[in-house]
Amino acid sequence: MVVLGVLSLVVALVALALALVLLRQVRSGRRTTSAELPEDVHGLRQEVAALRTEAKDALRHLAVVRYDAFGDMGGHLSWSVALLDDSGHGVVLTSIAGRSEARTYAKSIASWTCEQQLSPEELEAIDHARPKRR
Known part of the structure; x- marks a missing residue:
């Protein structure tokens, strides 16, 4: 039970640290542009668009x-x-x-x-x- 509590505390601290890093980026005005995104994100966007088109014909x-x-x-x-x-x-x-x-x-x-x-x-x-x- 103690191990589970310690593990939960570690996960919470890591999440807090990530949130602080993101908050600093937002406050400093740094924003990610589409040119900075990895190439696989562009491929994923194309795939999502294709799936949306395909789903229009689904009996949903x-x-x-x-x-x-x-x-x-x-x-x-x-x-x-x-x-x-x-x-x-x-x-x-x-x-x-x-x-x-x-x-x-x-x-x-x-x-x-x-x-x-x-x-x-x-x-x-x-x-x-x-x-x-x-």
């Missing part, structure tokens, strides 16, 4: 709405799920559970809309999956 906006499709059944066994990319392209999947069977539907979504008629639950799933503007 997701929402699930569970509900009772029929009044005589409980348990919210029916559901609609929206899987969309940043542009609102993707799919809405719906499963309607009955007493003896379940039916599943898939509808294509383009620019947050659908050519087929959507149920209120499907519209709700799309609305919940849509990123909120800040």
Whole structure:
């Protein structure tokens, strides 16, 4: 237990020393320019930009709405799920559970809309999956 306390104290002192060095650099007006950055940082920036571009097409906006499709059944066994990319392209999947069977539907979504008629639950799933503007 004592060793752990001493180790924690050493880590805290090292962190304090680093913070003081950084504070002195900021106070002295020394700033790092992009010319001073190592070459690998420029490569990392390019890679991050490429990943952001690639992620726009990923189905990363997701929402699930569970509900009772029929009044005589409980348990919210029916559901609609929206899987969309940043542009609102993707799919809405719906499963309607009955007493003896379940039916599943898939509808294509383009620019947050659908050519087929959507149920209120499907519209709700799309609305919940849509990123909120800040």
